[in-house]
Amino acid sequence: MSLLALKDIHKSFASAEGPVAVLQGVSLAVQAGEVVALTGESGSGKSTLLHIAAGLEPVDAGQVLFGTQDMAALPDAGRAQLRRGTVGLVFQQFNLVPSLSVGANLAFQARLAGKHDAAFCTDLAARLGLADLLSRYPEQLSGGQQQRVAIGRALAARPEVLLADEPTGNLDEATGDAVFALMLELARAQGTGLLLVTHSARLAGQCDHAIHLRNGRLA
Amino acid sequence: MTLQALLSHWARNKMQLAMLLAGLTLATALWSGVQALNAQARGAYATAAALVSTDGAARLESPSGQLPQALFVELRRAGVLVSPVAEGRFIMGDTRVTLLGIEPLTAPPGTAAALADGDLQGFLSGGGYAHPETVAQIGASDMALTPSQAVPVGTVLVDIGTAQTALGMADQISHLMLTGPAPDAMPEGLRMAQADAGAELDGLTDSFHLNLTAFGALAFAVGLFIVHSAVGLAFEQRRGLFRTLRSLGVPLRSLTLALALELALMALIAGLAGLGLGYVMAAALLPDVAATLRGLYGAPVPGSLQFSPVWALAGLAMAFAGAGLAGGQALWRLWHMPVLAPAQPRAWAIASGRAMRWQVVGALALGALAFVLGVFGSGLFAGFALLAAALLAAALLTPAALALCLRMAARLARAPVVQWFWADSRQNLPRLSLALMALMLALAANIGVGTMVASFRATFIGWLDQRLVAEMTVTPRDAAQARELEAFLTSRVDAVLPLRRVDATLAGQPGAVYAMRDHATFRDNWPLIQAAADSWDRLAGEQGALINEQLARRAGLWPGDRVALPGAGDVAILGVYPDYGNPLAQAIVTEDWFDRLYPDTPTRQLAIRTDDPDATRAALLDEFGLTAQAITDQAQAKALSLAIFERTFLITGALNVLTLSVAALALFATLVTLSGLRLVQLAPLWAMGLTVRQLAGLELARALVLAGLTMVLALPVGLMLAQVLLAVINVQAFGWRLPLQIFPADWARLAFWAGLAMLAASAWPAWRLWRGGGEPLLRVFAYER
Known part of the structure; x- marks a missing residue:
């Protein structure tokens, strides 16, 4: 059974000219330890699909299955609980909690999910090169450092699925490559399924599978 | 074009615009309303002064109270220009008035002016002149009364003969008005006294008007917090626009001028609205203020408001000055901003962190000044200066004190959400600090004035019970x-x-x-x-x-x-x-x-x-045909005294409520303006598994916690204010000192209202967050590319 299975997802948005269909019957699956790249042009619906997978965006039709549990059918509180315990999210803009230190940011989701393991967190921080930065605040870090904190925060909760939306889009190529390699390594080591939205064919090439979206459909 | 580009910001941020205008409107309204009350009262004192004296004139009186009328004739024959006056309290129709009897041919010019357009023959035949309000209060009367704006409220101007008959002062007069040079030698048994009733009233009522002005200034300052906050935030939000306009070739001078014009336009709109609102407020409060001034000082102030162009212009000038004061910093910063300044909104927390340190330094300096004034100062102005310095010091210390409380709470917290709650509250403190300072001032003023009034009431009631023992x-x-x-x-x-x-x-x-x-x-x-x-x-x-x-x-x-x-x-x-x-x-x-x-x-x-007041009353009514107004029983006297007391502080209570409302509006304005920025801070938590409902609840809780902490900080400040009011201001203003009494139930009530105001202020942004589901939060991630 897939860790994450999106089945026949439909989604449209209202506009002045009428509804715009963004996703039209998209299906995909992510297995344990598998890294899936989702590529496509701007406006093809990649991020919308990722948001749907995270339970951030409701679907018009279709199923978002984590094992046998359909996230799309859950109320807001159920979706939040599933997100807290099962999903890790990494964004292009890092989205760290600015009022918390690096250490607190790293541990936050794990503690929220009741899965905090201090030793694991410390090890993760060391592997991410953040051990000396734990008492700093996000605004005091570079972009690359912030993204490493965001990845660490997502992985510290030992999620079954990691959803990453252009995680290196805001970084220069060298930093982006290093961060991506680290994320890949950690996700594979934990057996976490990774769905990665990217524009980069080079990064997609390093994944187990690449799925291309065009006009809301799988190409 | 530049102005159009700047104004487009407000088209997209209507609520922010509404708050800016509301802040300036309220500030102008409260200030100009109070000034209208003061101007009306002072005009009435001037009328009273003009009626009974010429400029700087004196009167001749006897220490024993009355003079023989023959003295008037004797002095006139000796060439001393004097005019006789017979004056006393008299029950007329349904009310008690001051009957002022004059001799029209020798009366001072002010008195003659009151008679100028009237019927002199009717006046000499027993008629009288009175303010239209007094005529209405008297109702049916044997005397033919002519309404005149030149006569103070509560006074009936009559011929001296009419007054002597009515007051039982046959061949007696109260005093002589000196209408020419003073005699070389003072006749035996006479002394000279200043007759400037207006100046006397001015002196007596100065403290009352100063009190009103102080409240008006406090409310104005609180209103300016809103304007400063809204203008400052709009400046930060438009940094990108400023950069773009400068890059497109708009000169810095034109851009600054456009921003100043925008501010002036808002000052004009809010100033006009504030004047209208201030006039309505003053008209609503004037009857109580007039009754207070009559009850406390016997000052004749009419209960209806008259429009004055000078007042309107002064109110507009205050609106412009307030807008300039609140927006001056933004203009200065624009003038000094490099062309390629970062378009991202600056981290207010960092900038405000530096400001907070300076605030603490300023607060300590003001605290020292307050201490010096408290130890060495004397007089009413020193008292108010002490209050102003102490209140400002407390307001400036508020953000730092709140930050300290939040830091301590964060250290005690264990759960991740609770830890985030305290840390996030501390991080957002600089953005809310102006509004919280306004709230602290309003709460401290409420506690201080409330404690003073309640202490006064408790002492006054005990004193009345002892003093009013006659049945x-x-x-x-x-x-x-x-x-x-x-x-x-x-x-x-x-x-x-x-x-x-x-x-x-x-x-x-x-x-x-x-x-x-x-x-x-x-x-x-x-x-x-x-x-x-x-x-x-x-x-x-x-x-x-x-x-x-x-x-x-x-x-x-x-x-x-x-x-x-x-x-x-x-x-x-x-x-x-x-x-x-x-x-x-x-x-x-x-x-x-x-x-x-x-x-x-x-x-x-x-x-x-x-032992039997009812029988005594009946006997008096039977035997002497006294009117009901001539007999007052103990309960009536107490009720009347208490009514005067309550009325005296009605205006204070009204201004207290208004100041608290303005502070709540300041908070609302800030929270609404910040709600967009908050989404960026809340979205990651939502993504990590907190529900929108939880986040909205935490927003409400944050507002309540900050209100609660501010209330706790306001308590000692308010008690200090009460102590200064009771021990310094009251002594200087009224001449009596009262013991400070504590009324915790009043604090609990105020805390409830402050919490409610804070809830109301934060409810709209929280409700919008909750109602929007995840959509507004999702937009944070969607706008990333």
Whole structure:
């Protein structure tokens, strides 16, 4: 059974000219330890699909299955609980909690999910090169450092699925490559399924599978 | 085009615009409303002054109270330009008025002006002039009254002959107005006194008006917090636009000018709206203010408001000055901004962190100033300066104190959401600090003024219970009736205690000497703040006088000192009694001594001790045909005194509520403006598994916690304010000092209202967050690319 299975997802948005269909019957699956790249042009619906997978965006039709549990059918509180315990999210803009230190940011989701393991967190921080930065605040870090904190925060909760939306889009190529390699390594080591939205064919090439979206459909 | 580009920001941020305009409108309204009240009252004092004197004129009076009319003729024949006046309280129709009798041919110009357009023949034949409001209060009357705006409220201007008949002053006058140069030698038994009633009222009521102005200024300052906050945030939000406009070739001068024009436009709109609102507010409050001034100071202030162009222009000027003050920083920053300044909104927290340190330094300096003023200052202005310095210091310290509380709370927290809650609250503190400072000021003012009023009320009620022991009082029509009443009552009641007084200058202050009959009523019930040994016995033995607290504090006279009484020379002070509600100096001597010092002084009232007030009242009505207004029972007197008391502080209560409302609006404005920025901070938590409902609840909780902490900080500040009001301002303004009493139930009520105001202020942004589901939060991630 897939860790994450999106089945026949439909989604449209209202506009002045009428509804715009963004996703039209998209299906995909992510297995344990598998890294899936989702590529496509701007406006093809990649991020919308990722948001749907995270339970951030409701679907018009279709199923978002984590094992046998359909996230799309859950109320807001159920979706939040599933997100807290099962999903890790990494964004292009890092989205760290600015009022918390690096250490607190790293541990936050794990503690929220009741899965905090201090030793694991410390090890993760060391592997991410953040051990000396734990008492700093996000605004005091570079972009690359912030993204490493965001990845660490997502992985510290030992999620079954990691959803990453252009995680290196805001970084220069060298930093982006290093961060991506680290994320890949950690996700594979934990057996976490990774769905990665990217524009980069080079990064997609390093994944187990690449799925291309065009006009809301799988190409 | 530049202005159009700037204004487009407001088209997209209508709520922010509404808050900016509301802040400036309210600030202008409260300030100009208070000024309208002050101007109206001061205009009324000037009318009163003009009626009875020429500029700088004096009057000739007798220490014993009345003068023979023949003296007037004698002085005129000697070439001294004087005009006679017969004056007294008189019941007319449904109300009690001051009957002012003048001689129209020799009267000062101000009095003549009041008669200018009238019917002189009718006046000389028994007619009178009165303010339209007084005419309406009197209702049906035997006297033909002509309405005149030139006569103060509560006064009826009549011919001297009419007044002498009505007041029972045959061949007697109250005093002589000097309408020319002073005589070279003062006739025997006469003394000269200043007759400028307006100036006297100005002096007495200064503290009241200063009090109102202080509240107006506080509300104005609180309103400016809103404007400053809204203008500052709009500046930060438009940094990108400024950069773009500069890059496109708009000169810095044009851009600054456009921003100044935008500010001026808003000042004009808000100023006009504020004037309208201020006028409505002043019109609504004026009847109570007028009643207070009449009750406390006998100041004749009409209860209807008149529009003054000078007031309107001054109000508009304040709106512009306020907008300039609140927006000046933004203009200065724009003027100094490099072309390629970062378009990202600056981290307010960082900039404000530096500001907070400076605030603490400023607060300490102001605190030191307040301390110096408290120890070495004297006078009303020093008192208000002390209050202003202490309040400003407390306001400036508020953000730092709140940050300290939040830091301590964060250290104690264990759960991740609770930790985030405290850390996030601390991080957002700089953005909310202006609004929280406004809230702190409003709460401290509420606690301080509320405690002062409640302390005063508790003391005043206790004092009334002790002081108003006579079961009833009767006001005779004239001296003859007073004698008849006393003779009639003496055998029918337990005691008749006549009230006689003469106006006198005591230790350089306007006041009166009263007669007191030696009776157990006074010995047993009159409280004395300080007393010499055997004070009552020595008073009865004519060895000295009692004086009121006002005279004691203002002149620094206490038992053991001596005070000069007209006709008696320096007499020993035997005791000091509290005398709340009376602005004038008073001295009391025993009745027999009084009658020898001031013979023929009419009895103004008779206090009656009786076991059967109803039967006494019935007998008086039957026997003397007295009107109902002439008899006041104890309950009525207490109710009247309490009503005057409550009315006195009604305006204070109204301004308290308005100030708290403005502070709540400041918070609302800030929270609404910040709600967009908050989404960026909340979205990651939502993504990590907190529900929108939880986030909205936490937003509400944050507002409540900040309100609660601010309330806790405001408590000591408010108590300090109350102490200064009771121990410094009241003593300077009214002449009495009261003990500070604590009323925790009032604090709980205020905390409830503050919490409710905070909830109301934060409910809209929280509700919008909750109602939007995840959509507004999702937009944070969607806008990333």
